[in-house]
Amino acid sequence: MKATVPGLSLAILVSLLICLVHARDDGRYSLSPLKPWFDSLKSGKGPCCSVADGVAIADPDWESKDGHYRVRIDNEWIGVPDDAVITEPNRAGRTMVWPVKGALGTTIRCFMPGSMT
Template sequence: MTAVLMVAVGCGAAGLTTALARDDGRYANSPLKSWFDQLRSEKGPCCSDADGSAVSDADWDSKDGHYRVRLEGEWIVVPDEAVVKGPNLAGRTMVWPMYLDGKPVVRCFIPGSMT
């Protein structure tokens, strides 16, 4: 089982109640590791691939000029400042959620190519 870590310090999540990470070193040799490690939105660093989650095409879209993503069964509007700028080298849509008062909020989001 993957070790659960609090990432309040590692991801700069001050003020967030709970944030869980799954970085157990399994992506250490990934050719995209350095790219994931430098990803950031205007909200701050996204942390790494291990902290983000891939999102299926059915669980993200755009509405009224903003992205939105389904987290825990609820559609969450992605704040513009959470969208990662630049090319998506991973190709798949990813989201880095954090939790504020027990509710998911988006720290980082990078759209992929819908197939």
């Protein structure tokens, strides 16, 4: 007879996901005047971490369509959840996205639109 613990698989999955979303800040932006601002950014999904975790997106790789944003990451268009959009003014000027890549694909933690110029 095989004994199982129902929550064990879920606990292992959650632990793996937590490890995947740890910040990758290696110190290269420590002297940037925008570092404290980036570190404070939050979306409805929570903290965005730091500039080291974000990815700058070129204008052809993001768009607003039908009132929602979407971004192209690894040649795939991904819808940005409304609660992932950062609503405060963009001090960096460039479009940035904080993707989270996992076993179920890529999701967007935070998105900050740029000027699209």
